[in-house]
Amino acid sequence: MIIQFITILAALIMTRYVIQKQNTFKENILWGGFSLKIAFSLSVGLVYIFYYDGGDTLSFHQDAYNINTYLKAHPFEVLDVYFNSNSIYLLTKHLIYGSNEPRALFFSKLLSIIYFLTNSNYWISSALLGCFSFWAILAVLLELQKTKEKLVLPALLALLIHPSTLFWTSGLLKESVVLICILGLTYSFLNTYRKVKITPKNVIVFGLSTITLFFLKYYILGLIAVFLFPACIIVLIEQAGFLKTRRSLFFSWILTTILLLFFGSFLHPNLSFDSFLSVLVRNHDLTIALDPNSKGIIVFNKLEPSIYSLLLHTPKAFISGFFRPFPWEIYSVMALFVSVENTILLFLILISFFYLKKADLLNPKLITLSIILYILVSDTLLCISTPNFGSLSRYKIAFMPFLIALIISQHWVLHRIEPLKYVIFRKR
Numbered sequence: 001m002i003i004q005f006i007t008i009l010a011a012l013i014m015t016r017y018v019i020q021k022q023n024t025f026k027e028n029i030l031w032g033g034f035s036l037k038i039a040f041s042l043s044v045g046l047v048y049i050f051y052y053d054g055g056d057t058l059s060f061h062q063d064a065y066n067i068n069t070y071l072k073a074h075p076f077e078v079l080d081v082y083f084n085s086n087s088i089y090l091l092t093k094h095l096i097y098g099s100n101e102p103r104a105l106f107f108s109k110l111l112s113i114i115y116f117l118t119n120s121n122y123w124i125s126s127a128l129l130g131c132f133s134f135w136a137i138l139a140v141l142l143e144l145q146k147t148k149e150k151l152v153l154p155a156l157l158a159l160l161i162h163p164s165t166l167f168w169t170s171g172l173l174k175e176s177v178v179l180i181c182i183l184g185l186t187y188s189f190l191n192t193y194r195k196v197k198i199t200p201k202n203v204i205v206f207g208l209s210t211i212t213l214f215f216l217k218y219y220i221l222g223l224i225a226v227f228l229f230p231a232c233i234i235v236l237i238e239q240a241g242f243l244k245t246r247r248s249l250f251f252s253w254i255l256t257t258i259l260l261l262f263f264g265s266f267l268h269p270n271l272s273f274d275s276f277l278s279v280l281v282r283n284h285d286l287t288i289a290l291d292p293n294s295k296g297i298i299v300f301n302k303l304e305p306s307i308y309s310l311l312l313h314t315p316k317a318f319i320s321g322f323f324r325p326f327p328w329e330i331y332s333v334m335a336l337f338v339s340v341e342n343t344i345l346l347f348l349i350l351i352s353f354f355y356l357k358k359a360d361l362l363n364p365k366l367i368t369l370s371i372i373l374y375i376l377v378s379d380t381l382l383c384i385s386t387p388n389f390g391s392l393s394r395y396k397i398a399f400m401p402f403l404i405a406l407i408i409s410q411h412w413v414l415h416r417i418e419p420l421k422y423v424i425f426r427k428r
Helices: 002-021 027-050 056-073 075-083 102-118 122-147 149-160 163-168 174-195 200-227 229-239 246-264 276-290 307-323 333-354 365-385 389-398 400-408 419-424
Strands: none
Touching: 002 027, 002 102, 002 122, 027 056, 027 122, 027 149, 027 163, 056 075, 056 102, 056 122, 102 122, 102 174, 102 200, 122 149, 122 174, 149 163, 149 400, 149 419, 163 174, 163 333, 163 389, 163 400, 174 200, 174 229, 174 389, 200 229, 200 246, 200 365, 200 389, 229 246, 229 365, 276 307, 276 365, 307 333, 307 365, 333 389, 333 400, 365 389, 365 400, 389 400
């Protein structure tokens, strides 16, 4: 009980410190955002217990609990537990996620560290992870304020108001840490871009975010490496005074993308050119096999591991990933929420086309283009590999905050939500 009390108190003191230290947002707004994160962190557990009757978060809890319990009994085996757990039979026989599911096992090991601070309490651990997520969000928002002020409000709404992002990144799920990693990468880029130099802090944040994201969801890191890293690298080089012309910038971006695509194929065996398509189809087939009669399945007939088949199914995957389930496809309460959210998204995107000529491309424009490509490709590939509405709504958090922020940053949206600035921001 003492360690739980100390952990809660330390988290609240740290939150109070970071909120009072900044002078951009009104404190009551940030405390409201923090409260939302904590509330949604707890609600994830409740949903899985009473609605899904079990699931990932409870399995992660059980494994983290077992790892933490084992370490208390065998404290001198800590290195083996975290780096060579397969050699410890007394531990692995009690784990739900073993060596056959390394990403889930890695997440359980991360959770076990948090469980040490909370005495293996699921609810306090959920709240603490939500707290970490809030700190990461605030760090990025404050850096945006110094770098791209126009994006602060869109980013805040995308990260703290958008329901799916708020829900799926607040509990004891891999997506919570995935978002923190993406925010870490974003922060390190923005801070380097603003200061026009690479600092040790940014190297550490970038390194930890990259390594953690690789072990949790290597394919998301692969997509980011191919579609976002090249633009970030080229923009930073341009910011440093090189690449004076648009032509040199464009060709440097293409070359960097090709190089990262090539080296990225060695990041993981499943990302290699030889196996990528077959792995995509295999994941699709496994998802279907888990629940072939589910109403939440997206059917891709005659899907094959070939470029032609992938291109043939791309339009359906693109539409399904963004906008389905449609209102007439609702089959559950959760599907209802997802459908309402997707319908609003469709409405906003359709309106955006009417303002296409007046669209505000964020400077540097290369970053905007790269974000759009990242969103489109991520949506399509995730939909094909995981053709299940429930899982897909969760996995989309890897790109959905970018999409929501991009839409809200357009002038036709910003000037309509202008009054929010007086509610959210402090007077200057």
